[in-house]
Amino acid sequence: MASHLNIGLPQIHAHKGSKCVPPSNDFIIGTWHVTHSSLPLWKDKRNVNITYELLAPDSSGIAKIDDLVRYQAVGSDKIKSVHGVDTPSPDNQGAWDWRGKGWLMIASSHWECLGFGQADDNNQWIVTYFAKTLFTPAGIDIYSRRKEGLPPTLVEDILQALKGLHVDEITTLANNIFQIPQN
Template structure:
Protein backbone atom coordinates (compact mmCIF):
# COMPACT_ATOMS: atom_id res chain seq x y z
CA UNK A 1 0.00 0.00 0.00
CA UNK A 2 1.25 3.49 -0.74
CA UNK A 3 2.14 5.37 2.39
CA UNK A 4 2.22 8.58 0.36
CA UNK A 5 -0.03 9.10 -2.63
CA UNK A 6 0.29 12.53 -4.21
CA UNK A 7 -1.28 12.74 -7.66
CA UNK A 8 -1.96 15.85 -9.72
CA UNK A 9 -3.06 16.76 -13.20
CA UNK A 10 -0.61 17.68 -15.96
CA UNK A 11 -0.38 21.39 -16.76
CA UNK A 12 -2.61 20.87 -19.77
CA UNK A 13 -5.44 20.09 -17.34
CA UNK A 14 -4.30 22.20 -14.37
CA UNK A 15 -7.27 24.51 -14.71
CA UNK A 16 -9.35 21.54 -13.51
CA UNK A 17 -7.40 21.75 -10.22
CA UNK A 18 -5.05 19.61 -8.15
CA UNK A 19 -1.52 19.96 -9.47
CA UNK A 20 1.13 17.60 -8.12
CA UNK A 21 3.79 19.13 -5.88
CA UNK A 22 6.84 18.03 -7.90
CA UNK A 23 9.58 15.80 -6.55
CA UNK A 24 13.09 17.17 -6.14
CA UNK A 25 15.79 16.37 -8.67
CA UNK A 26 17.45 14.32 -5.92
CA UNK A 27 14.32 12.14 -5.70
CA UNK A 28 14.28 11.66 -9.49
CA UNK A 29 18.01 10.95 -9.77
CA UNK A 30 18.98 7.34 -10.33
CA UNK A 31 17.43 4.41 -12.16
CA UNK A 32 13.70 3.80 -12.46
CA UNK A 33 12.02 0.73 -13.96
CA UNK A 34 9.02 1.34 -16.21
CA UNK A 35 6.60 -1.28 -14.89
CA UNK A 36 3.34 0.02 -16.41
CA UNK A 37 2.57 2.22 -19.39
CA UNK A 38 0.03 3.27 -21.99
CA UNK A 39 2.68 4.02 -24.62
CA UNK A 40 2.50 1.55 -27.55
CA UNK A 41 6.30 1.68 -27.98
CA UNK A 42 6.71 -0.38 -24.77
CA UNK A 43 4.26 -3.20 -25.67
CA UNK A 44 6.93 -5.33 -27.36
CA UNK A 45 9.79 -4.30 -25.04
CA UNK A 46 11.10 -5.55 -21.72
CA UNK A 47 13.42 -4.33 -18.98
CA UNK A 48 12.65 -0.69 -19.78
CA UNK A 49 14.47 1.58 -17.39
CA UNK A 50 15.28 5.26 -17.22
CA UNK A 51 18.28 6.74 -15.47
CA UNK A 52 18.13 10.41 -14.56
CA UNK A 53 21.39 12.18 -13.74
CA UNK A 54 21.36 15.81 -12.60
CA UNK A 55 23.74 17.92 -14.66
CA UNK A 56 25.65 20.97 -13.35
CA UNK A 57 23.79 24.27 -13.71
CA UNK A 58 24.42 25.97 -17.04
CA UNK A 59 25.62 29.57 -17.39
CA UNK A 60 22.11 30.89 -16.74
CA UNK A 61 21.68 28.73 -13.63
CA UNK A 62 19.31 26.17 -15.20
CA UNK A 63 19.78 22.64 -13.89
CA UNK A 64 19.07 20.04 -16.57
CA UNK A 65 18.79 16.28 -16.30
CA UNK A 66 20.55 13.69 -18.45
CA UNK A 67 17.90 11.12 -19.47
CA UNK A 68 19.06 7.63 -20.51
CA UNK A 69 16.43 5.04 -21.46
CA UNK A 70 17.50 1.40 -21.88
CA UNK A 71 15.34 -1.49 -23.04
CA UNK A 72 15.31 -4.85 -24.78
CA UNK A 73 12.96 -6.35 -27.32
CA UNK A 74 10.76 -9.10 -25.85
CA UNK A 75 12.84 -11.83 -27.54
CA UNK A 76 16.20 -10.07 -27.73
CA UNK A 77 19.26 -9.97 -25.51
CA UNK A 78 20.49 -6.77 -27.19
CA UNK A 79 20.17 -3.67 -25.00
CA UNK A 80 19.12 -0.56 -26.89
CA UNK A 81 19.18 2.99 -25.59
CA UNK A 82 17.73 6.44 -26.14
CA UNK A 83 19.58 9.40 -24.70
CA UNK A 84 18.42 12.96 -24.22
CA UNK A 85 18.43 15.98 -21.95
CA UNK A 86 15.49 17.24 -19.90
CA UNK A 87 15.21 21.00 -19.46
CA UNK A 88 12.80 22.35 -16.84
CA UNK A 89 9.67 23.70 -18.53
CA UNK A 90 9.48 27.45 -17.95
CA UNK A 91 6.82 28.35 -15.41
CA UNK A 92 5.78 24.73 -14.84
CA UNK A 93 7.60 23.19 -11.90
CA UNK A 94 7.60 19.39 -12.18
CA UNK A 95 7.58 19.47 -15.98
CA UNK A 96 10.41 19.01 -18.45
CA UNK A 97 11.06 19.37 -22.14
CA UNK A 98 13.11 16.47 -23.50
CA UNK A 99 15.45 16.83 -26.47
CA UNK A 100 17.24 13.84 -27.98
CA UNK A 101 21.00 13.62 -28.29
CA UNK A 102 22.94 12.64 -31.41
CA UNK A 103 20.79 11.66 -34.38
CA UNK A 104 17.72 12.02 -32.12
CA UNK A 105 18.43 15.75 -31.69
CA UNK A 106 15.45 16.45 -33.99
CA UNK A 107 13.11 14.67 -31.56
CA UNK A 108 11.54 16.41 -28.59
CA UNK A 109 8.75 15.83 -26.10
CA UNK A 110 7.16 17.32 -23.02
CA UNK A 111 6.67 15.30 -19.83
CA UNK A 112 5.39 15.98 -16.34
CA UNK A 113 5.28 14.22 -13.01
CA UNK A 114 1.66 13.44 -12.10
CA UNK A 115 2.51 11.79 -8.81
CA UNK A 116 5.23 10.20 -6.75
CA UNK A 117 5.71 8.55 -3.42
CA UNK A 118 6.95 5.54 -1.57
CA UNK A 119 5.48 2.31 -0.30
CA UNK A 120 5.58 0.96 3.24
CA UNK A 121 8.45 -1.34 2.25
CA UNK A 122 10.56 1.61 1.06
CA UNK A 123 10.04 1.22 -2.70
CA UNK A 124 9.62 4.53 -4.52
CA UNK A 125 7.37 5.27 -7.48
CA UNK A 126 6.67 8.01 -10.01
CA UNK A 127 3.80 8.52 -12.45
CA UNK A 128 4.67 10.53 -15.56
CA UNK A 129 2.50 12.03 -18.28
CA UNK A 130 3.89 12.44 -21.79
CA UNK A 131 2.27 14.90 -24.18
CA UNK A 132 1.52 13.77 -27.73
CA UNK A 133 4.37 14.15 -30.23
CA UNK A 134 4.69 13.59 -33.97
CA UNK A 135 5.84 10.04 -33.19
CA UNK A 136 3.88 9.00 -30.09
CA UNK A 137 0.44 9.49 -28.57
CA UNK A 138 0.00 11.09 -25.16
CA UNK A 139 0.70 8.55 -22.44
CA UNK A 140 1.32 7.63 -18.86
CA UNK A 141 4.20 5.62 -17.41
CA UNK A 142 4.46 4.23 -13.89
CA UNK A 143 8.02 3.82 -12.63
CA UNK A 144 9.26 1.87 -9.63
CA UNK A 145 12.68 2.11 -8.05
CA UNK A 146 12.71 -1.69 -7.62
CA UNK A 147 12.76 -3.82 -10.76
CA UNK A 148 10.09 -6.06 -9.22
CA UNK A 149 7.67 -3.14 -9.44
CA UNK A 150 4.86 -2.24 -7.09
CA UNK A 151 2.19 -4.23 -5.32
CA UNK A 152 -1.05 -4.43 -7.30
CA UNK A 153 -2.81 -2.53 -4.50
CA UNK A 154 -0.46 0.44 -5.07
CA UNK A 155 -1.03 0.32 -8.84
CA UNK A 156 -4.80 0.20 -8.19
CA UNK A 157 -4.57 3.22 -5.85
CA UNK A 158 -2.59 5.21 -8.44
CA UNK A 159 -5.02 4.39 -11.25
CA UNK A 160 -8.02 5.17 -9.03
CA UNK A 161 -6.53 8.58 -8.15
CA UNK A 162 -5.96 9.36 -11.84
CA UNK A 163 -9.55 8.41 -12.73
CA UNK A 164 -10.98 10.53 -9.89
CA UNK A 165 -9.97 13.70 -11.75
CA UNK A 166 -12.82 12.93 -14.14
CA UNK A 167 -10.84 14.31 -17.08
CA UNK A 168 -11.68 12.06 -20.02
CA UNK A 169 -8.16 12.04 -21.53
CA UNK A 170 -6.53 11.06 -18.22
CA UNK A 171 -9.28 8.54 -17.37
CA UNK A 172 -8.91 6.96 -20.80
CA UNK A 173 -5.15 6.65 -20.33
CA UNK A 174 -5.58 5.22 -16.81
CA UNK A 175 -7.97 2.61 -18.19
CA UNK A 176 -5.50 1.48 -20.85
CA UNK A 177 -2.42 0.92 -18.66
CA UNK A 178 -0.59 -2.36 -19.31
CA UNK A 179 2.31 -4.10 -17.54
CA UNK A 180 5.80 -3.80 -19.00
CA UNK A 181 7.81 -7.00 -18.59
CA UNK A 182 10.78 -6.77 -16.21
CA UNK A 183 12.96 -9.89 -15.96
Protein backbone atom coordinates in the same frame (compact mmCIF):
# COMPACT_ATOMS: atom_id res chain seq x y z
CA MET B 1 -2.99 3.75 0.68
CA ALA B 2 -5.05 5.84 -1.78
CA SER B 3 -5.48 8.63 0.76
CA HIS B 4 -1.68 9.04 0.83
CA LEU B 5 -1.38 9.47 -2.93
CA ASN B 6 -0.42 12.90 -4.18
CA ILE B 7 -1.74 12.73 -7.74
CA GLY B 8 -2.27 15.88 -9.76
CA LEU B 9 -2.95 17.04 -13.26
CA PRO B 10 -0.43 17.77 -16.00
CA GLN B 11 -0.08 21.40 -17.01
CA ILE B 12 -2.35 20.97 -20.02
CA HIS B 13 -5.20 20.01 -17.66
CA ALA B 14 -4.22 22.09 -14.62
CA HIS B 15 -7.03 24.59 -15.08
CA LYS B 16 -9.41 21.73 -14.18
CA GLY B 17 -7.80 20.86 -10.84
CA SER B 18 -4.68 20.76 -8.74
CA LYS B 19 -1.24 19.94 -10.03
CA CYS B 20 1.11 17.47 -8.39
CA VAL B 21 3.50 18.94 -5.86
CA PRO B 22 6.69 18.10 -7.75
CA PRO B 23 9.42 15.89 -6.36
CA SER B 24 12.89 17.27 -5.72
CA ASN B 25 15.69 16.60 -8.18
CA ASP B 26 17.23 14.36 -5.49
CA PHE B 27 14.11 12.17 -5.63
CA ILE B 28 14.20 11.93 -9.44
CA ILE B 29 17.91 11.26 -9.88
CA GLY B 30 18.89 7.63 -10.31
CA THR B 31 17.49 4.60 -12.11
CA TRP B 32 13.78 3.88 -12.42
CA HIS B 33 12.13 0.77 -13.87
CA VAL B 34 9.12 1.50 -16.06
CA THR B 35 6.79 -1.24 -14.85
CA HIS B 36 3.46 0.00 -16.26
CA SER B 37 2.57 2.19 -19.23
CA SER B 38 -0.16 3.24 -21.61
CA LEU B 39 2.36 4.07 -24.36
CA PRO B 40 2.04 1.64 -27.29
CA LEU B 41 5.78 1.84 -28.01
CA TRP B 42 6.43 -0.28 -24.87
CA LYS B 43 3.94 -3.05 -25.81
CA ASP B 44 6.60 -5.36 -27.26
CA LYS B 45 9.45 -4.27 -24.95
CA ARG B 46 10.83 -5.51 -21.64
CA ASN B 47 13.26 -4.33 -18.98
CA VAL B 48 12.51 -0.68 -19.70
CA ASN B 49 14.42 1.60 -17.36
CA ILE B 50 15.34 5.26 -17.23
CA THR B 51 18.39 6.72 -15.54
CA TYR B 52 18.32 10.41 -14.66
CA GLU B 53 21.55 12.19 -13.81
CA LEU B 54 21.72 15.84 -12.74
CA LEU B 55 23.97 17.89 -15.00
CA ALA B 56 25.96 20.92 -13.89
CA PRO B 57 23.98 24.16 -14.27
CA ASP B 58 24.45 25.81 -17.66
CA SER B 59 25.58 29.43 -18.16
CA SER B 60 22.08 30.68 -17.29
CA GLY B 61 22.07 28.66 -14.04
CA ILE B 62 19.56 26.03 -15.23
CA ALA B 63 20.27 22.50 -13.97
CA LYS B 64 19.27 20.04 -16.67
CA ILE B 65 18.91 16.28 -16.35
CA ASP B 66 20.65 13.67 -18.49
CA ASP B 67 17.98 11.13 -19.50
CA LEU B 68 19.00 7.63 -20.64
CA VAL B 69 16.31 5.08 -21.50
CA ARG B 70 17.34 1.43 -21.93
CA TYR B 71 15.11 -1.43 -23.05
CA GLN B 72 15.00 -4.77 -24.80
CA ALA B 73 12.54 -6.08 -27.35
CA VAL B 74 10.60 -9.08 -26.07
CA GLY B 75 12.58 -12.16 -27.14
CA SER B 76 15.85 -10.28 -27.70
CA ASP B 77 18.95 -9.96 -25.55
CA LYS B 78 20.11 -6.78 -27.32
CA ILE B 79 19.85 -3.67 -25.15
CA LYS B 80 18.75 -0.57 -27.01
CA SER B 81 18.85 2.97 -25.71
CA VAL B 82 17.49 6.46 -26.25
CA HIS B 83 19.49 9.35 -24.86
CA GLY B 84 18.36 12.90 -24.25
CA VAL B 85 18.41 15.91 -21.95
CA ASP B 86 15.52 17.19 -19.85
CA THR B 87 15.23 20.94 -19.35
CA PRO B 88 12.89 22.20 -16.61
CA SER B 89 9.82 23.82 -18.15
CA PRO B 90 9.71 27.54 -17.42
CA ASP B 91 7.01 28.45 -14.90
CA ASN B 92 5.91 24.82 -14.53
CA GLN B 93 7.70 23.16 -11.64
CA GLY B 94 7.54 19.36 -11.98
CA ALA B 95 7.63 19.43 -15.79
CA TRP B 96 10.45 18.99 -18.27
CA ASP B 97 11.08 19.34 -21.97
CA TRP B 98 13.09 16.45 -23.40
CA ARG B 99 15.38 16.82 -26.40
CA GLY B 100 17.12 13.85 -27.97
CA LYS B 101 20.89 13.60 -28.29
CA GLY B 102 22.81 12.62 -31.42
CA TRP B 103 20.65 11.68 -34.40
CA LEU B 104 17.60 12.08 -32.14
CA MET B 105 18.24 15.79 -31.56
CA ILE B 106 15.34 16.54 -33.92
CA ALA B 107 12.97 14.75 -31.50
CA SER B 108 11.46 16.45 -28.49
CA SER B 109 8.72 15.82 -25.96
CA HIS B 110 7.17 17.25 -22.83
CA TRP B 111 6.71 15.24 -19.64
CA GLU B 112 5.40 15.97 -16.18
CA CYS B 113 5.17 14.35 -12.79
CA LEU B 114 1.59 13.40 -11.88
CA GLY B 115 2.44 11.83 -8.55
CA PHE B 116 5.17 10.18 -6.52
CA GLY B 117 5.71 8.50 -3.23
CA GLN B 118 7.06 5.56 -1.33
CA ALA B 119 5.40 2.16 -0.91
CA ASP B 120 5.13 0.45 2.46
CA ASP B 121 8.27 -1.55 1.60
CA ASN B 122 10.25 1.72 1.06
CA ASN B 123 10.16 1.29 -2.72
CA GLN B 124 9.88 4.71 -4.33
CA TRP B 125 7.51 5.31 -7.24
CA ILE B 126 6.63 8.08 -9.66
CA VAL B 127 3.86 8.54 -12.24
CA THR B 128 4.69 10.55 -15.35
CA TYR B 129 2.54 11.99 -18.11
CA PHE B 130 3.93 12.42 -21.62
CA ALA B 131 2.25 14.87 -23.96
CA LYS B 132 1.51 13.79 -27.52
CA THR B 133 4.37 14.26 -29.99
CA LEU B 134 4.75 13.93 -33.72
CA PHE B 135 5.83 10.31 -33.16
CA THR B 136 3.88 9.11 -30.09
CA PRO B 137 0.47 9.57 -28.50
CA ALA B 138 0.10 11.02 -25.01
CA GLY B 139 0.78 8.47 -22.29
CA ILE B 140 1.26 7.64 -18.65
CA ASP B 141 4.10 5.60 -17.13
CA ILE B 142 4.47 4.20 -13.62
CA TYR B 143 8.09 3.93 -12.45
CA SER B 144 9.50 1.94 -9.55
CA ARG B 145 12.97 2.00 -8.06
CA ARG B 146 12.83 -1.79 -7.92
CA LYS B 147 12.70 -3.99 -10.98
CA GLU B 148 9.91 -6.12 -9.47
CA GLY B 149 7.69 -3.03 -9.33
CA LEU B 150 5.00 -2.03 -6.88
CA PRO B 151 2.44 -4.14 -5.04
CA PRO B 152 -0.64 -4.67 -7.27
CA THR B 153 -2.84 -2.92 -4.70
CA LEU B 154 -0.70 0.23 -4.90
CA VAL B 155 -0.78 0.16 -8.71
CA GLU B 156 -4.58 -0.09 -8.53
CA ASP B 157 -4.71 2.79 -6.01
CA ILE B 158 -2.59 4.93 -8.36
CA LEU B 159 -4.86 4.12 -11.30
CA GLN B 160 -7.98 4.91 -9.27
CA ALA B 161 -6.44 8.23 -8.17
CA LEU B 162 -5.71 9.09 -11.81
CA LYS B 163 -9.28 8.25 -12.80
CA GLY B 164 -10.48 10.29 -9.83
CA LEU B 165 -9.11 13.42 -11.48
CA HIS B 166 -12.19 13.24 -13.77
CA VAL B 167 -10.28 14.27 -16.88
CA ASP B 168 -11.29 12.20 -19.91
CA GLU B 169 -7.78 11.96 -21.38
CA ILE B 170 -6.20 10.88 -18.08
CA THR B 171 -9.00 8.35 -17.41
CA THR B 172 -8.59 6.87 -20.91
CA LEU B 173 -4.82 6.57 -20.43
CA ALA B 174 -5.26 5.00 -16.97
CA ASN B 175 -7.73 2.49 -18.45
CA ASN B 176 -5.11 1.49 -21.04
CA ILE B 177 -2.23 0.84 -18.63
CA PHE B 178 -0.42 -2.46 -19.16
CA GLN B 179 2.41 -4.14 -17.29
CA ILE B 180 5.89 -4.14 -18.86
CA PRO B 181 7.85 -7.37 -18.29
CA GLN B 182 10.94 -6.97 -16.11
CA ASN B 183 13.33 -9.91 -15.87
